[in-house]
Amino acid sequence: xxxxxxxxxxxxxxxxxxxxxxxxxxxxxxxxxxxxxxxxxxxxxxxxxxxxxxxxxxxxxxxxxxxxxxxxxxxxxxxxxxxxxxxxxxxxxxxxxxxxxxxxxxxxxxxxxxxxxxxxxxxxxxxxxxxxxxxxxxxxxxxxxxxxxxxxxxxxxxxxxxxxxxxxxx
Ligand SMILES: Cc1cc2nc3c(=O)[nH]c(=O)nc-3n(C[C@H](O)[C@H](O)[C@H](O)COP(=O)(O)O)c2cc1C
Numbered sequence: 373x374x375x376x377x378x379x380x381x382x383x384x385x386x387x388x389x390x391x392x393x394x395x396x397x398x399x400x401x402x403x404x405x406x407x408x409x410x411x412x413x414x415x416x417x418x419x420x421x422x423x424x425x426x427x428x429x430x431x432x433x434x435x436x437x438x439x440x441x442x443x444x445x446x447x448x449x450x451x452x453x454x455x456x457x458x459x460x461x462x463x464x465x466x467x468x469x470x471x472x473x474x475x476x477x478x479x480x481x482x483x484x485x486x487x488x489x490x491x492x493x494x495x496x497x498x499x500x501x502x503x504x505x506x507x508x509x510x511x512x513x514x515x516x517x518x519x520x521x522x523x524x525x526x527x528x529x530x531x532x533x534x535x536x537x538x539x540x541x542x
Contacts, residue, residue: 373404373542374485376442376449380456380467382412387494387526392455394532395492398539407445412466414438416473425476433476442470446477451488451542452518454508458495462503471507482516489513490521490538498527 377396381388392408399406415438424434433439446452454471456463463471477483489512493504505523513520521542524535 373399373450374445374448375399375404375406375451375453375542376445377406377408377453378411378442378455378467378470379408380411380454380464380470381494382464382466383457386457388455388457388492391492391494391524391526391531391535392453394535395453395490395539398536399542402540402542404539404542407449409442409445409470411442411470412464414441416442416466416470418469419472419475426479429476431476433473435473439470439473442473443477446474446486447483448485449483450485451490451521452486452512453490453492454512455492456494456504458493458500458504461500463493463507471511478516482518486516487519488521488542489516489518491523492525492535493523494526498525501525 379392396406396408417437422434456467491508512518
């Protein structure tokens with residue numbers, strides 16, 4: 373399976389990185405083609421709502437930045453993994469910028485290959501996921517109709533083992 377992983381934490385050894393690494397390692401071990409992006413170390417700007425992608429651009433974004441690398445891998449992706457720390461009740465701004473840029477590639481429809489999604493979240497408080505879950509449920513399960521493979525958080529017991537189990541079940 374072609375899997376695009378987007379890590380929206382700037383901390384190289386933080387909780388989001390820990391969960392993401394467990395997934396990438398297990399999924400690769402199982403033979404999946406994992407394309408992992410550290411969005412905090414990429415030049416990805418926010419969507420400017422120019423609508424070029426839905427007009428003359430025919431699906432291409434007018435902005436020329438590192439999002440092009442993600443668009444190239446999304447074209448035949450079968451699964452999307454979104455990983456982020458919670459900042460002020462929602463996912464980090466860095467990941468949000470990249471998700472907003474999905475407007476060119478996943479709106480109004482996603483590539484036909486894309487079927488599954490999962491989310492990894494890290495927060496200080498254990499009950500801080502409503503904002504992120506709202507987007508996961510509304511945008512990815514509801515609007516795009518993807519199959520949810522779960523939301524995993526750093527407050528889940530044995531979270532790395534649970535993530536590895538999910539990766540092994542793909
Ligand atoms: C700018 C900022 C905002 C944060 N806001 C919240 C918050 O609203 N709720 C919360 O529980 N934790 C909050 N935290 C704590 C982080 O979510 C927590 O430290 C998390 O483990 C960071 O993920 P990481 O280890 O992958 O960097 C915030 C941290 C930062 C730096």
